[in-house]
Amino acid sequence: MTPQGSPLFSRPSPRERRLLTDALRTETVGGMVLLVAAVVALLWANTPLSGVYEAVRSFHFGIPQLGLDLSVEHWASDGILTIFFFVAGIELKRELTVGELRKPAAAALPMVAAVCGMAVPALFYVAVNSAGGGQMDGWAVPMATDIAFALGVLAVIGTNLPSGIRAFLLTLAIVDDLGAILVIAVFYTSTLNWVAFGGAVAGLVLFRILHVNLRVRAWYVYVPLALVIWGLTYNSGVHATVAGVAMGLILRVAPDNPDDPDSSSPAxxxxxxxxxxxxxxAVPVFALFAAGVAVSGSALAETFRQPEALGVMLGLFVGKFVGVFGGTYLAARFTRARLSSDLSWPDIAGVAMLAGIGFTVSLLVTELAFTDATVTEHTKAAVLIGSLVAAVLACVLLKARDAKYRALCEEETRDEDADGVADIDQDPDPVTRPTEAARRSAAERSGGGDAPPERP
Known part of the structure; x- marks a missing residue:
């Protein structure tokens, strides 16, 4: 770390930016599909076809002999959503071993911001329910940030974010996912079947031996093994999505050829x-069967009166903002870190508000936290309302600065010599790298002008 400190939200390395771009491109498209699925669920559940929606959602199928006779809703949340957590496990492993989180100085900011962004919403929930006599089991509902939903919102309004902010947002969501995984595994596992749990652990050990030690690459070996691990995890009493995270954390993330910058890893x-x-x-299907809640006038009025729902709403669009913004400020205030020269604190405020969009994991925790169907439905409505308010406020804050973001994105991607490498990566020093104004000045001098070049 330099004496001046590490800049907050600074531009990632070229390799990290390529991985970030690929990930966010997919998440952005997925986020738009997620938005559509959520709207379809709400419309389906609030029309004369609501009976069909409930019938489909509660329809059971599976293999009862293996303890897997589940409803469509539970297949979506306990089964299909495991794919989402598998990807989250890969992201977490990569960030912790070869990404930005492997460096303590770089990891400190998103870790502090994420921890504060999880703790403060939970405290908001606890405070509201302590005063209102509500159930405390839902304290973890407003903790998580839904990166796909957030990026889908950004795609809809056409807001550009520079890579430094996007990297921070993605890292924040990854740490949030880790927190949610730990919470689900520790606090929402009521009983434990030790035989099934031991079988799942043995399956994970075999998975690691095949992948890390023997370097087996055949997908037809891993898919059946993954299904067995998932089934044993489900029957153990631990939430089945934890199996996806565990398998994602096992995958090798180091490049096959470390000396080749273009070499990729199995992960x-x-x-x-x-x-x-x-x-x-996976995520849109889960949303389709989890987001269908009644939004009638009486149901909404009850949502605003119920302490569990009110605690979730305040936790998402107030607690998340206070936690993420406050955590970032504390990291900058009490460490040598400093804000990147390209950004200012209103930019951080927009990202902090965007972190209040909690959808996928929040809905999942809602289903795990409450057994009363009425409380569950009202809390799901609160998740939707809180996420919507956070999304609207974030859009207002970020859209107001979109012209600045667009200029930063253009600077990051400019390739005037058409060699396939961004000019900013060929001369990454902001002191020596010419700005657009300097380039125009140089062009004028070559044509007879004598204006001196500008420095950034």
Missing amino acids: ERVEHRVRPLSAGF
């Missing part, structure tokens, strides 16, 4: 194939 190749399935299918 990157698997993530490249599975992420579209997660963003474009």
Whole structure:
């Protein structure tokens, strides 16, 4: 770390930017599909076809002999959503071993911001329900940030964000996912079947031996093994999505050839194939069967009166903002970190508000936290309302600065010599890299002008 400190939200390395761009491109498309699925669910559940929606959602099928006779809703949340958590596990492993989180100085900011962004919403929920006599089981509902939903919102309004902010937002969501995984595994596992749990652990050990030690690459070996691990995890009492995270954390993330900057790792190749399935299918299907809640006038009025729902709403669009913005400020105030020269604190405020969009994991935790159907439905409505308010406020804050973001994005991607490498990566020093004004000045001098070049 330099004496001046590490800049907050600084531009990632070229390799990190390529991985970030690929990930966010898929998540953005998936986020738009997720938005459509959520709207379809709401319309379906609030029309004369609501009976059909409930019948489909509660329809059971599976293999009862294996303890897998589940409703369509539970297949979506306990089964299909495991794909999403598998990708989250890969992202977390990559960030912790070869990404930005492997460096303590770089990891400090998103870690502090994420922890504060999880703790403060939970405290908001606890405070509201302590005063209102509500159930405390839902304290974890407003903790998580839904990166796909957030990027889908940004895509709809056409807001550009520079890579530094996008990297921070993605890292924040990854740490949030880790927190949610730990919360689900520790606090929402009521009983434990030790035989099934031991079988799942043995399956994970075999998975690691095949992948890390023997370097087996055949997908037809891993898919059946993954299904067995998932089934054993489900029957153990631990939420089945934890199996996806565990398998994602096992994958090797180091490049096959470290000396080749273009060399990829097994985890990157698997993530490249599975992420579209997660963003474009798993998460939207979960949303389709989880987001269908009644939005009548009386139901909405009850949502605003119920302490559980009110605590979730305030936790999402107030607690998240206070936690993420406050955590970032504290990191800058009490460490040597400093804000990137390209950005200012209103930019951080927009990102902090965007973090209040909690959808996928929040809906999942809602289903795990409450057994009363009425409380569950009202809390789901609160998740939708809180996320909507956070999204609208974030859009207002970020859209107001979109012209500045567009200029930063253009600077990051400019390739005037058409060599396939961005000019900013060939001369990354902001002191020596010429700005657009300097380039115009140089062109004028070559044509007879004598104006001196500008420095950034």
